[in-house]
Every structure is written in C-alpha cells, then in structure tokens.
Amino acid sequence: MGMRKSRAVSSRRTIRDFSRFVSRFKARFYARYRMQIIMRERGGIRFQDHKGRSYINCHCNGGVFNLGHQNPVIRQALEEALRSGLDIGNHHLISDGRARLARELVVSTRSRKSWPPSGLAKCVFGVSGGEAVDLAIKLARAYSGRDRIVSLRGGYHGHTGLAVASGDAAYREPFRSALPHFEQIDLEQLEHIEDQLDENTAAFILETVPATLGMPVITEQTMRHVRQVCDQKGVTLILDEIQTGLGRTGEFWAFQHYGILPDIMVTGKGLSGGIYPMAATLFSKKYENIFKGDPFIHISTFGGSEVGCAVSLAVLQIIQSPGFLETVRQRAQYFAGELQALVNTTDGPLIEVRQLGLFMGLVFSDHYTCLTMLKALLSNGIFTVYANNDKRVLQFLPPLILSANEAAEIVARLRQSLADLDSLRYRVLKKTLKVIGA
Ligand SMILES: Cc1ncc(COP(=O)(O)O)c(C=O)c1O
Incomplete structure (x- = not known):
C-alpha cells in the first residue's frame, strides 16, 4: 500500500503554532523526551514523520487504524x-x-x-x-x-x-x-x-x-x-x-x-x-x-x-470477509511464539506477554525500562505507547491487516530494540529518565 502525501507544511511553524494555540505543555513534554513526531505520509501499516522517518504503527490509536492507514476499500x-x-x-x-x-x-x-x-x-x-x-x-x-x-x-x-x-x-x-x-x-x-x-x-x-x-x-x-x-x-x-x-x-x-x-x-x-x-x-x-x-x-x-x-x-x-479473522488468529499465534521466545531468552527486561489475539501488552521489569524500550523501538521504526495506568506495559497493537513478512519485520525490530537496551546510550537514557522522574 503506497504512502499518501500530506501537504508540506513547515514543521517548525507547526510545532510553534501547536505550542501557542493548542498546548504548550504537550509541546514541552514532547520536546523534553525528544518525541516530536508530526505525522505526515501514511499508508498501510506505516506512517512517516516530518523528518521522513518511517514507523510501523503498533499502537493504531487503540484500534482506530485496525485496517491500516488509508485503507483503499475504506x-x-x-x-x-x-x-x-x-x-x-x-x-x-x-x-x-x-x-x-x-x-x-x-x-x-x-x-x-x-x-x-x-x-x-x-x-x-x-x-x-x-x-x-x-x-x-x-x-x-x-x-x-x-x-x-x-x-x-x-x-x-x-x-x-x-x-x-x-x-x-x-x-x-x-x-x-x-x-x-x-x-x-x-x-x-x-x-x-x-x-x-x-x-x-x-x-x-x-x-x-x-x-x-x-x-x-x-x-x-x-x-x-x-x-x-x-x-x-x-x-x-x-x-x-x-x-x-x-x-x-x-x-x-x-x-x-x-x-x-x-x-x-x-x-x-x-x-x-x-x-x-x-x-x-x-x-x-x-x-x-x-x-x-x-x-x-x-x-x-x-x-x-x-x-x-x-x-x-x-x-x-x-x-x-472470508479468512480475515482466521488470518488475525494466525498472526497472533506467530507473535505468541516469537514474543514468548523473547521473554525466555532476554533474561530481564521483557518479563511477560499479555495477549488476546493481536491485542498485546509487553510487560517490562519496571516503568523506566518500559520508557527506554519505547524510545529504542521508535529509533528502530516501531511506534507504540505505554499503558497509562501501568507504565510497565507497552500496548502492542499492530494493524490487523499486516502480512506474514510485516509481522516478521516487527519481531526483528523488537529483537533489535531489546538488544539495544544493553548499549551505553540506552543505559544512560534509562538513568536520565530515573533522575528526572519521568
Ligand atoms: C476502552 C476505551 N473506552 C473508551 C474510550 C473513549 O473513546 P473516545 O476517545 O472516542 O471518547 C477509549 C479511548 O481511548 C478507550 O480506549
């Protein structure tokens, strides 16, 4: 599914206007955590931000984008x-x-x-x-x-x-x-x-x-x-x-x-x-x-x-449509196997996977690890958010329309992000998050 281009607007101006006319506190929050993402082109399971960085949408606004972005049938x-x-x-x-x-x-x-x-x-x-x-x-x-x-x-x-x-x-x-x-x-x-x-x-x-x-x-x-x-x-x-x-x-x-x-x-x-x-x-x-x-x-x-x-x-x-729910179940089964393997092999940060179909929650050892993982995932092109009333948990909701290859791509990026947590950059980030009481 190709990306649909939105009209180019200066991102600095958008951030300034957002801060001035929508919410300076939200703008400040995103700046503080270096999470200034302006959604631009979107299509299928992906969207791009104002810097051209591409993300797989693994939150889907809690299900709004169950059928992907810009689904042609819709x-x-x-x-x-x-x-x-x-x-x-x-x-x-x-x-x-x-x-x-x-x-x-x-x-x-x-x-x-x-x-x-x-x-x-x-x-x-x-x-x-x-x-x-x-x-x-x-x-x-x-x-x-x-x-x-x-x-x-x-x-x-x-x-x-x-x-x-x-x-x-x-x-x-x-x-x-x-x-x-x-x-x-x-x-x-x-x-x-x-x-x-x-x-x-x-x-x-x-x-x-x-x-x-x-x-x-x-x-x-x-x-x-x-x-x-x-x-x-x-x-x-x-x-x-x-x-x-x-x-x-x-x-x-x-x-x-x-x-x-x-x-x-x-x-x-x-x-x-x-x-x-x-x-x-x-x-x-x-x-x-x-x-x-x-x-x-x-x-x-x-x-x-x-x-x-x-x-x-x-x-x-x-x-x-015939086979739709069956495919969702197959993808869910695939994630169940892969994610459980990650829990078993990573010895630490990812401690549990909660799952009903493609409604998944990844439970981390503590909420700083979860926030750090969220950042690592963003760097590896996966967009998701944590559960607000239990910040140890990443809500993991990929679009239901994802192909087997796309599911494998998500798992590979997850694995990479978990590996990244051990690097100096993310260890420092986690410490910083703790110090500022994120
Ligand atoms: C479980 C649940 N119920 C209700 C709502 C509220 O929906 P809306 O934001 O469309 O009012 C949400 C939104 O996130 C939700 O996740």
Missing part, C-alpha cells in the same frame, strides 16, 4: 458515499445508512458460542467512545431505577461526563468531575464480585481486556462468574469493546471468546476505518422501552452520520 466507500450525494444526514429522520449499519452491528453480536444464543438487539450511534459509554450508563440507570455504577480501578472509558466519572481519579479530580454513586473495584476483586454489587447497583462496566490497565487478560471462569453474578443481582453488565472489538482479538468481539453476552456493549475507534468518527452503543431488547414515552430523549447530531455509516459498513465487510 477510502473508496467514503468517496462513493460523497459522490452519491450523501452527507451527515438528519439525525431526526429515518436513515438508510443507520438502519443498515445498525443491522450489521446487531447481527455481528450473535455468536454460536454465546449463551443465550441471541445477540444484542438495538444500536444507537454516537461520535466518540465516551459518548457511547455515557449512553450505556444512562440506559442501565433508566432501566433499573438504581444509581450505583461500579467500574474497574485502572480501567478507562473516556473523558465525557459519566465515562470520566467511571474512570480513574487522576482524570476526573482536576476537573471536579467526580460524581456520587460511582465506585471502583480492583481487578483481584472480580473473582468475588458478588461482594461488590448490591441492590442499588445499576451497572458494572468493564473493558473486556482492560487496555489502560496494561491488558491483563481476564480468565474465562472469572468472566463467566461476573456475568452470572450480574444476572443474579439484576446488574447491567456493560462491556467496553472500544479497543477490543472489531476483530482485534481474533473474534469479531472479544466477549465472544468467553461465551457470554453483555447486556450493553460499546464500540468506537476502529469503526471509523481511521477516516470518519463513529461510535455505537448496542443493547439488549429489555432496554428498548426506556424510549417508549419519548423516542427523542437521547440524540446525537453527528452520531451515525450517513457518510460515516458507509465507511463503517466497509469496515464490517472487511472484517467479515
């Missing part, structure tokens, strides 16, 4: 939609695009392995993941008449009103956005979740694999237990599949690995095809009556934009 869908006269559409009216996309999404939740075998029933569109999470929480409360929302400490659901209230204190306290009735529990408490959910709990919200917490993969037994307890206590189980959904884990939705069905599921990021924002809240039939009295009590002007629906339908088509 581009074509957008161009065709525009050519055929579509635009945002009208969120008050009935829409072809929304009807079709909702149907496809609903059908995708049906799984042979899930119990009960039926999938989710309805779909409401939004623009961002946070917006979709907010609606999920509103539905759970409206349905149950209960207030309490329980979430996982270290989890992340976005920065909007209810989503940020269900996230970590670090993101809500500075904005005085804590809300009553929101409580967090630790990962270890999942096994005894019956002690945490009571008769005033409306919902338990969880990322199917908690990305920001460093991708700990929850066992099938625990996940089924969570489902069971939610059923027993009349608590809505909301699964956040904003990162884990859409083929990332080798199943269409990550919950399909577990043979369970959430009551409500949220998706976003990859649904955009990396080109047009789209998010959705899918829910089971029992929540439908919330809208009976007034079907307009929740709306989103741009949610389910008709050009966006065309893009998202193309995304779903690609994921559903």
Whole structure:
C-alpha cells in the first residue's frame, strides 16, 4: 500500500503554532523526551514523520487504524458515499445508512458460542467512545431505577461526563468531575464480585481486556462468574469493546471468546476505518422501552452520520470477509511464539506477554525500562505507547491487516530494540529518565 502525501507544511511553524494555540505543555513534554513526531505520509501499516522517518504503527490509536492507514476499500466507500450525494444526514429522520449499519452491528453480536444464543438487539450511534459509554450508563440507570455504577480501578472509558466519572481519579479530580454513586473495584476483586454489587447497583462496566490497565487478560471462569453474578443481582453488565472489538482479538468481539453476552456493549475507534468518527452503543431488547414515552430523549447530531455509516459498513465487510479473522488468529499465534521466545531468552527486561489475539501488552521489569524500550523501538521504526495506568506495559497493537513478512519485520525490530537496551546510550537514557522522574 503506497504512502499518501500530506501537504508540506513547515514543521517548525507547526510545532510553534501547536505550542501557542493548542498546548504548550504537550509541546514541552514532547520536546523534553525528544518525541516530536508530526505525522505526515501514511499508508498501510506505516506512517512517516516530518523528518521522513518511517514507523510501523503498533499502537493504531487503540484500534482506530485496525485496517491500516488509508485503507483503499475504506477510502473508496467514503468517496462513493460523497459522490452519491450523501452527507451527515438528519439525525431526526429515518436513515438508510443507520438502519443498515445498525443491522450489521446487531447481527455481528450473535455468536454460536454465546449463551443465550441471541445477540444484542438495538444500536444507537454516537461520535466518540465516551459518548457511547455515557449512553450505556444512562440506559442501565433508566432501566433499573438504581444509581450505583461500579467500574474497574485502572480501567478507562473516556473523558465525557459519566465515562470520566467511571474512570480513574487522576482524570476526573482536576476537573471536579467526580460524581456520587460511582465506585471502583480492583481487578483481584472480580473473582468475588458478588461482594461488590448490591441492590442499588445499576451497572458494572468493564473493558473486556482492560487496555489502560496494561491488558491483563481476564480468565474465562472469572468472566463467566461476573456475568452470572450480574444476572443474579439484576446488574447491567456493560462491556467496553472500544479497543477490543472489531476483530482485534481474533473474534469479531472479544466477549465472544468467553461465551457470554453483555447486556450493553460499546464500540468506537476502529469503526471509523481511521477516516470518519463513529461510535455505537448496542443493547439488549429489555432496554428498548426506556424510549417508549419519548423516542427523542437521547440524540446525537453527528452520531451515525450517513457518510460515516458507509465507511463503517466497509469496515464490517472487511472484517467479515472470508479468512480475515482466521488470518488475525494466525498472526497472533506467530507473535505468541516469537514474543514468548523473547521473554525466555532476554533474561530481564521483557518479563511477560499479555495477549488476546493481536491485542498485546509487553510487560517490562519496571516503568523506566518500559520508557527506554519505547524510545529504542521508535529509533528502530516501531511506534507504540505505554499503558497509562501501568507504565510497565507497552500496548502492542499492530494493524490487523499486516502480512506474514510485516509481522516478521516487527519481531526483528523488537529483537533489535531489546538488544539495544544493553548499549551505553540506552543505559544512560534509562538513568536520565530515573533522575528526572519521568
Ligand atoms: C476502552 C476505551 N473506552 C473508551 C474510550 C473513549 O473513546 P473516545 O476517545 O472516542 O471518547 C477509549 C479511548 O481511548 C478507550 O480506549
């Protein structure tokens, strides 16, 4: 896939304007860590920065670029939609695009392995993941008449009103956005979740694999237990599949690995095809009556934009195409073998690999080693980021479309980066990071 050229702009001017008009603190942060990267040409699994350095995108904005950059099928869908006269559409009216996309999404939740075998029933569109999470929480409360929302400490659901209230204190306290009735529990408490959910709990919200917490993969037994307890206590189980959904884990939705069905599921990021924002809240039939009295009590002007629906339908088509998920599983298997070999042979820095399909977390001995590795990877042309709520973990999400050769190239660069950690340059860097308390 060839690179698409963006218009050349002076990078010094961009950095200056970014600092002056967007955020001088972000600009300062990037300068301090010598991570000033302005994304320019992009295509397939790669992008280039303003200095012409090429990177393989192994973070993909948490799944936005699941299908790579500038995927030609997605581009074509957008161009065709525009050519055929579509635009945002009208969120008050009935829409072809929304009807079709909702149907496809609903059908995708049906799984042979899930119990009960039926999938989710309805779909409401939004623009961002946070917006979709907010609606999920509103539905759970409206349905149950209960207030309490329980979430996982270290989890992340976005920065909007209810989503940020269900996230970590670090993101809500500075904005005085804590809300009553929101409580967090630790990962270890999942096994005894019956002690945490009571008769005033409306919902338990969880990322199917908690990305920001460093991708700990929850066992099938625990996940089924969570489902069971939610059923027993009349608590809505909301699964956040904003990162884990859409083929990332080798199943269409990550919950399909577990043979369970959430009551409500949220998706976003990859649904955009990396080109047009789209998010959705899918829910089971029992929540439908919330809208009976007034079907307009929740709306989103741009949610389910008709050009966006065309893009998202193309995304779903690609994921559903024969062999797509099978190939994701094959690549995942390849990484599993290679990464485990690196853990076994490197004796130190890389201590564990967490993985569900191509949703991978590389755990390092401590967070300075992880930061140093991040820099070594950048130097070797791999772009990734650490998990904000466990900075020992690098989030490793290569595009799902990568070829076997590209997977081998990533592994070779990883191996090289691990070897580089022993060099004087990176030993000094690690010390410096420690001294400045990065
Ligand atoms: C698991 C998860 N949930 C929710 C969100 C929020 O999505 P958005 O930034 O589109 O509001 C994110 C974004 O990173 C996420 O990773």
